[in-house]
Amino acid sequence: SQTIHQWPATLVQPVGSPLSLECTVEGTSNPNLYWYRQAAGRGLQLLFYSVGIGQISSEVPQNLSASRPQDRQFILSSKKLLLSDSGFYLCAGQRAHTEAFFGQGTRLTVV
Amino acid sequence: AQTVTQSQPEMSVQEAETVTLSCTYDTSESDYYLFWYKQPPSRQMILVIRQEAYKQQNATENRFSVNFQKAAKSFSLKISDSQLGDAAMYFCAYRSARRTSYDKVIFGPGTSLSVIP
Known part of the structure; x- marks a missing residue:
């Protein structure tokens, strides 16, 4: 079955520091990949999606960027974190005509 | 654009009672998928149930069932015999069934369900 490994599970970073969150996919190839952010007790905000290597689309303007250097690798980055970047980040994958499958998430606190 | x-x-x-969570969506498409996801305190997203729009029969998974009303664009989730472990945030989601390379999943804002012992 398809799974997503996402790390780290928790992260505390100072304002202005860089960020790199990574997720990798197992059990399927050429998935669509997504980064979502979820504020406490709130819904999912789609940040980025990718339909293939090197193909990234941004849903909202922000301080973050995404990259997909390999088919099963999706990275969320920032050069300088802001306090407002704090939140819970979820990586998700999806194959055609199937439901989305999720990683376990990263809780990011910017201090 | 589609919305949920x-x-x-x-x-x-x-506990042991039945609860129904509501979901409506807006789309101009005729072929799509609808989902209910559960997010417990661990924050792991778990698929609860899936419905294909072309199927008139409502999907069921053990204590979970849906009432899919395509004309009304309504997709409610019924949880029977509620258990303490059902306490979670529940998200309704939509996905187009078009045969294109990209069809993102659109999530609703969520419903936080509490189960009272």
Whole structure:
């Protein structure tokens, strides 16, 4: 079955520091990949999606960027974190005509 | 553009009772998928149930069932015999069934369900 490994599970970073969150996919190839952010007790905000290597689309303007250097690798980055970047980040994958499958998430606190 | 609405930010149910969570969506497409996801306190997203729009029969998974009304664009989730472990945030989601390379999943804002012992 398809799974997503996402790390780290928790992260505390100072304002202005860089960020790199990574997720990798197992059990399927050429998935669509997504980064979502979820504020406490709130819904999912789609940040980025990718339909293939090197193909990234941004849903909202922000301080973050995404990259997909390999088919099963999706990275969320920032050069300088802001306090407002704090939140819970979820990586998700999806194959055609199937439901989305999720990683376990990263809780990011910017201090 | 497609949208998904969940009009109940919070719901509560007595243990062993039945609760229904509401979801409506807006789309001009005729072929699509609908999902209910559960997010417990661990924050792991778990698929609860899936419905294909072309199927008239409502999907069921053990204590979970849906009432899919395509004309009304309504997709409610019924949880029977509620258990303490059902306490979670529940998200309704939509996905187009078009045969293109990209069809993102659109999530509703979620309903927080509490189960009262």
